[in-house]
Amino acid sequence: MNLTSRIAEYITDTGLEDFPPDAIDAAKAAITDCLGCALAGSREPLADVLSGYIQGLGAAPAATVIGRGFKTSSPDAALINGALSHALDYDDVTFITKTHPSAALIPGALPLAEETGATGGELLLAYLLGFEVACAIGDAISPAYFDDLGWHPTGPLGALGAAAAAARLLRLNPQQTAMALSLAASQASGLRQNFGTMTKPYHAGAACRVGVNAAKLVQAGFTASADALEGRFGFMRAFSGGSGYDPDKAAASLGTRCYMIESGIEIKKYPCCGSAHLALDATSRLLQRRPFAAEQVERIEVLVDFDPPRSLIHSRPADGLEGKFSMQYCLAAEILDGQIALSTFTDAQVMRPEAQDLIPRIEMRRHPGHEGQTSWTEAHNLVQVHLKDGQTLTERADRATTGALRGVTRDDVRAKFRDCATPALTQPNATAALAMLDTLEDLGPVPPLAELLGG
Numbered sequence: 001m002n003l004t005s006r007i008a009e010y011i012t013d014t015g016l017e018d019f020p021p022d023a024i025d026a027a028k029a030a031i032t033d034c035l036g037c038a039l040a041g042s043r044e045p046l047a048d049v050l051s052g053y054i055q056g057l058g059a060a061p062a063a064t065v066i067g068r069g070f071k072t073s074s075p076d077a078a079l080i081n082g083a084l085s086h087a088l089d090y091d092d093v094t095f096i097t098k099t100h101p102s103a104a105l106i107p108g109a110l111p112l113a114e115e116t117g118a119t120g121g122e123l124l125l126a127y128l129l130g131f132e133v134a135c136a137i138g139d140a141i142s143p144a145y146f147d148d149l150g151w152h153p154t155g156p157l158g159a160l161g162a163a164a165a166a167a168r169l170l171r172l173n174p175q176q177t178a179m180a181l182s183l184a185a186s187q188a189s190g191l192r193q194n195f196g197t198m199t200k201p202y203h204a205g206a207a208c209r210v211g212v213n214a215a216k217l218v219q220a221g222f223t224a225s226a227d228a229l230e231g232r233f234g235f236m237r238a239f240s241g242g243s244g245y246d247p248d249k250a251a252a253s254l255g256t257r258c259y260m261i262e263s264g265i266e267i268k269k270y271p272c273c274g275s276a277h278l279a280l281d282a283t284s285r286l287l288q289r290r291p292f293a294a295e296q297v298e299r300i301e302v303l304v305d306f307d308p309p310r311s312l313i314h315s316r317p318a319d320g321l322e323g324k325f326s327m328q329y330c331l332a333a334e335i336l337d338g339q340i341a342l343s344t345f346t347d348a349q350v351m352r353p354e355a356q357d358l359i360p361r362i363e364m365r366r367h368p369g370h371e372g373q374t375s376w377t378e379a380h381n382l383v384q385v386h387l388k389d390g391q392t393l394t395e396r397a398d399r400a401t402t403g404a405l406r407g408v409t410r411d412d413v414r415a416k417f418r419d420c421a422t423p424a425l426t427q428p429n430a431t432a433a434l435a436m437l438d439t440l441e442d443l444g445p446v447p448p449l450a451e452l453l454g455g
Contacts, residue, residue: 008175039421065454079205119445176218260404296388328364
């Protein structure tokens with residue numbers, strides 16, 4: 001059996017009972033975190049642009065736009081919701097695919113679940129299936145996809161995961177599901193060169209819309225090939241640069257490995273690119289152990305586990321969005337302010353003189369001897385602060401590599417949701433939505449939850 005057909009059968013045949021409890025708990029935490037990030041993102045400038053554009057199209061009001069108080073078609077709601085979820089770069093990541101998995105899954109699955117009246121358990125299962133499919137393909141694709149070819153991994157892999165989730169929610173049969181995956185594969189995209197602009201979060205939104213559109217079109221009779229993932233001119237070869245991919249590995253992993261446990265969900269503590277988080281952890285520990293001020297710093301060296309520039313492409317950021325993708329600014333802000341918060345990434349904060357003065361004194365480079373290796377080979381960052389009095393302060397931070405939910409507790413996720421929901425929801429509505437998300441597998445039809453999240 002070819003890969004596309006194998007994935008289609010996995011999607012149609014797998015139930016929630018096939019996942020271990022830890023995977024289900026982590027998935028609920030990830031969904032909660034993603035929706036919280038979308039609520040916070042609903043007040044970002046890109047939300048105004050996208051909302052105005054979509055409302056101007058005049059689509060029938062079938063699905064809720066998170067935090068914006070209006071409804072539109074399910075594909076258009078998927079587009080906006082996905083972009084809002086990733087707008088602040090505060091949403092989760094996962095190790096194997098190096099993607100923001102939830103932002104390409106739940107923002108598209110929720111509108112479709114609302115439109116069809118699916119239950120919370122069906123929504124949860126669709127999310128898990130999309131996650132597993134994206135990870136299985138990502139684990140078998142060439143390393144060049146993640147490093148050298150320019151793709152933003154969240155976009156292409158997210159489109160396939162979103163299509164898997166949508167196909168399950170629409171209860172497509174295996175043949176239809178295979179075609180939905182193939183149709184999504186022809187629309188998958190996203191380029192790293194757009195990092196630091198509104199287009200990066202658009203990648204997640206576009207992936208969500210691609211998945212919903214693909215499933216709905218196939219349901220209506222649209223056709224696609226049944227082998228667009230593994231074929232000679234298919235997804236895996238194209239996105240691998242022509243070599244280094246293994247469709248058989250992807251096919252064999254489905255149902256035999258649980259990527260939600262193996263790869264895990266890393267919930268972000270900081271609203272910026274995840275590639276800066278380990279260095280921020282190390283800098284925070286240094287400041288706690290031996291406080292120092294920016295004016296005391298001669299220079300800072302940051303040794304990282306990827307070849308710069310990769311995601312952190314703005315060494316001299318000029319606005320808030322670029323600041324999210326600047327190791328130099330993130331560390332400067334941590335030193336100047338003692339924290340990284342949503343308010344860190346305004347244009348004014350990035351361009352303040354004290355930040356611009358410290359930024360040129362911060363250098364990021366790969367661990368010596370590891371240049372050219374694949375990303376996250378060492379899975380740690382090292383920060384060395386050289387002070388003007390001759391002292392050198394050093395701290396190392398390592399990435400969590402075990403467990404389904406990594407780096408936080410469920411209570412941490414709940415607290416983050418409440419904080420993120422504050423600009424968009426009343427406190428009673430935020431509390432009610434959180435209660436539904438905590439027991440998602442037992443929730444009845446999804447529309448009441450979606451309406452609460454509309455703001």
